[in-house]
Amino acid sequence: MRWEGKRYYPISQFYKQRFGEKVYKVSVSIAETCPNRQPNSRMPLCIFCDEWGSAAYHLEQDKSLQDQIIINRDKIAKRYRAKSFLVYFQSYTNTFDGVSELEQRFDIALALDNINGVVLGTRPDCLPKRILPLLKQTHDTHYVMVELGLQSFFDHHLDFLQRGYEAIEKLHQHTGVDIGIHLMFGLPGETDQELIETAQILNELPVNNVKLNNLHVLSTP
C-alpha cells in the first residue's frame, strides 16, 4: 500500500506534488460539437455520450467562458477554501474549433486569478499539427494537460487505436504537455487479460494520468 494508503497514485496527490498545494479543477462547457456530430459524419455518436458532450451538466453553460470560470472557481473556493485551480475544458472535442479560438480561450482562462493552468479534453484523431505550437507555447508558461478519450486499447477499429498511439507520441514529442488518457471498461466481450494488458501498455507510454470509466450506455437505437 502506497500513496496515502491507496493502491494507486491519486491525481489529487500528483497535483499536490506538482504545485505544492491542493489544486482543484474548474470545469467549463465551451466547445459545442465534435467530429461525430457533423451533418455528414460517417461516425455514429458514441453510445455513452450525453447531450452535453460527455461533460457534467452545467447550470452556467450558456454564460461566457470568463463567467463560467469565475462562478465555478468561487463556489469551489468557498466550499473547500481552495486557492489554486486548473480550468478543465471538458465538453465535446476542444481541439475541433480553430487554433485562434483555442488561444483566446487559454488567454481568458490564464488571465484570471489563481488559475495555474488548463486541462483540455479531446480525442486522439482530432489533434491537427497546427494546434501543437499553441500547446507547446502555453506549456512553456503554464501547466497544460491534454486528456485523450481513447476508451480502449482493444478497440477493434484499428485505425482509431493507431491514432491513439500516434496522438500520445505526437503530444509528448512536440509539446511536452502532460497527457491523460480516458479508458472505458465493461465493453462487451472484454476479458480480464485485456485489462491486464492495458495496464502493461500504459506503463510503456508517456502517460501521466489515467481516468477509468465504466461503460454507461444512455440509450440504444
Ligand code: SF4
Ligand atoms: S464522446 Fe466525444 S466524440 Fe463521442 S459523440 Fe460525445 S462529444 Fe463526440
